[in-house]
Amino acid sequence: MRDFSYLRADSIEAARNAAALPGAMLLAGGTTLIDLAKCGVAEPSTVIDISHIEGLNAIDVTADRAVIGALARMSHVADNPRVKSLFPAVSEALWQAASAQLRNMATIGGNLMQRTRCPYFRDPQNFPACNKRAPGSGCSAIGGVTRGHAVLGVSEACIATYPGDLAVALVAFDAEVDLGQRKLKIEDFFLAPGATAEREHDIHPGEVITAIEIPGSAAARRSTYIKVRDRQSYEFAAASAAVGLELEGDGRTVRDIRVALGGVATKPWRVRAVEDALKGKALSEDTIRKASELAMEGAVDHGANHYKIALAPRVIARSILKLGETA
Amino acid sequence: MNDQVTISPTTLSVHLTINGRDQALEIEPRVTLLDALRDRLNLTGTKKGCDQGQCGACTVHVDGQRVLACLTLAAQVEGREITTIEGLADEDGTLNAVQAAFLEQDAFQCGYCTPGQIMSAVACIREGHAGSDEEIREYMAGNLCRCGAYPNIVAAVRQAAQELRS
Numbered sequence: 001m002r003d004f005s006y007l008r009a010d011s012i013e014a015a016r017n018a019a020a021l022p023g024a025m026l027l028a029g030g031t032t033l034i035d036l037a038k039c040g041v042a043e044p045s046t047v048i049d050i051s052h053i054e055g056l057n058a059i060d061v062t063a064d065r066a067v068i069g070a071l072a073r074m075s076h077v078a079d080n081p082r083v084k085s086l087f088p089a090v091s092e093a094l095w096q097a098a099s100a101q102l103r104n105m106a107t108i109g110g111n112l113m114q115r116t117r118c119p120y121f122r123d124p125q126n127f128p129a130c131n132k133r134a135p136g137s138g139c140s141a142i143g144g145v146t147r148g149h150a151v152l153g154v155s156e157a158c159i160a161t162y163p164g165d166l167a168v169a170l171v172a173f174d175a176e177v178d179l180g181q182r183k184l185k186i187e188d189f190f191l192a193p194g195a196t197a198e199r200e201h202d203i204h205p206g207e208v209i210t211a212i213e214i215p216g217s218a219a220a221r222r223s224t225y226i227k228v229r230d231r232q233s234y235e236f237a238a239a240s241a242a243v244g245l246e247l248e249g250d251g252r253t254v255r256d257i258r259v260a261l262g263g264v265a266t267k268p269w270r271v272r273a274v275e276d277a278l279k280g281k282a283l284s285e286d287t288i289r290k291a292s293e294l295a296m297e298g299a300v301d302h303g304a305n306h307y308k309i310a311l312a313p314r315v316i317a318r319s320i321l322k323l324g325e326t327a
Numbered sequence: 328m329n330d331q332v333t334i335s336p337t338t339l340s341v342h343l344t345i346n347g348r349d350q351a352l353e354i355e356p357r358v359t360l361l362d363a364l365r366d367r368l369n370l371t372g373t374k375k376g377c378d379q380g381q382c383g384a385c386t387v388h389v390d391g392q393r394v395l396a397c398l399t400l401a402a403q404v405e406g407r408e409i410t411t412i413e414g415l416a417d418e419d420g421t422l423n424a425v426q427a428a429f430l431e432q433d434a435f436q437c438g439y440c441t442p443g444q445i446m447s448a449v450a451c452i453r454e455g456h457a458g459s460d461e462e463i464r465e466y467m468a469g470n471l472c473r474c475g476a477y478p479n480i481v482a483a484v485r486q487a488a489q490e491l492r493s
Contacts, residue, residue: 006356006402034398035380049403099469104392233468
């Protein structure tokens with residue numbers, strides 16, 4: 001790990017000013033930044049420690065909305081009783097992510113800035129070509145081992161999978177990220193690679209995430225996050241789904257439904273085609289399975305990740321069926 | 328290939344509180360808590376496994392919370408209370424209930440992951456995440472054991488959790 005200078009910011013204003021310095025990177029939990037610095041992917045000249053800023057870790061949850069401070073730890077949000085009851089998919093996405101130690105370190109703001117686990121991205125010495133690291137250098141994954149790579153939102157420049165869980169639940173429930181001067185939808189905050197794979201977030205030097213806000217809804221209250229992976233715990237998703245469901249008074253007709261996918265796309269992936277196909281319909285296993293297939297419209301595989309195209313709709317269907325059973 | 332001018336790294340004066348003792352260090356900003364413990368303070372009970380946040384061997388407590396020392400900068404935890412495996416037993420040598428349970432249940436083979444397992448288990452029980460074998464497995468998943476002593480580790484955590492509850 002290259003050395004850097006270390007500055008501690010005591011206020012958001014100080015953090016914003018310092019974050020605008022060339023080569024500066026913010027340090028909160030450190031689980032991404034220190035890891036990537038050790039891999040030689042991140043080479044900050046200055047590390048701005050924001051973890052000691054007071055008042056940025058509050059978790060404020062009402063039926064109307066959840067406001068979660070950027071420095072709240074993943075573990076604290078996952079275990080918050082009101083998050084569990086009013087936004088179960090958010091809690092489930094969090095406790096199924098990483099390990100207990102990492103969740104005690106990692107913050108909610110830092111979680112949104114988590115980078116891909118693409119093994120080519122993480123290995124600059126052996127794979128110099130990576131459009132995310134070095135724009136225009138090419139993509140080592142295309143033509144390489146692609147079992148973990150994305151099938152949705154891919155481009156000729158990049159097929160790296162967005163690895164996180166929390167943001168999948170957040171896009172399902174129309175959460176917003178608060179950057180102080182502006183707020184934007186989480187869905188717009190994350191950028192698909194297109195021709196500019198190096199840009200993963202709509203955030204600029206000098207901007208600091210201060211909070212996320214999640215609007216409350218009946219669908220958020222009846223929601224779940226199902227994560228399918230190669231081992232039972234402490235693993236990234238092969239495919240995951242965040243689903244929320246609101247039924248009409250008859251207990252079977254869909255009034256509102258939210259569906260988002262993780263582990264299969266280049267960004268947290270909302271699938272409105274599935275939602276639209278089910279709104280106003282009476283739930284049946286057949287209807288659910290047919291609608292879930294719509295999530296894979298436009299999917300492109302690169303060989304070894306072909307299984308995700310079959311897997312993801314099944315994870316969606318299982319999630320909807322699980323919520324339907326709890327009527 | 329290093330044709331860049333290297334700015335000589337600045338050194339930081341860092342004061343850490345480890346197992347109740349104040350420690351003063353002069354370190355480069357990039358020094359992790361793990362390297363500071365092992366290489367500067369001779370507290371080698373905390374192990375370096377992967378050094379990448381994947382194995383849990385370096386688990387310590389910061390303000391009572393289990394974290395990974397390999398992904399924590401020493402400078403970042405100035406002002407926090409740090410507890411390592413060396414600080415777990417009582418002053419008179421009486422073992423922590425989790426340490427005793429690991430001995431009784433033979434919850435290790437080579438022992439390299441054990442300090443991390445024990446630090447993780449102490450926190451796991453305190454968090455209230457040791458209510459069943461299933462929950463223990465889930466919440467201890469961040470500590471890998473290459474000898475595969477998992478069944479005995481789960482038994483040790485279960486035993487310590489029961490003792491600490493009663």
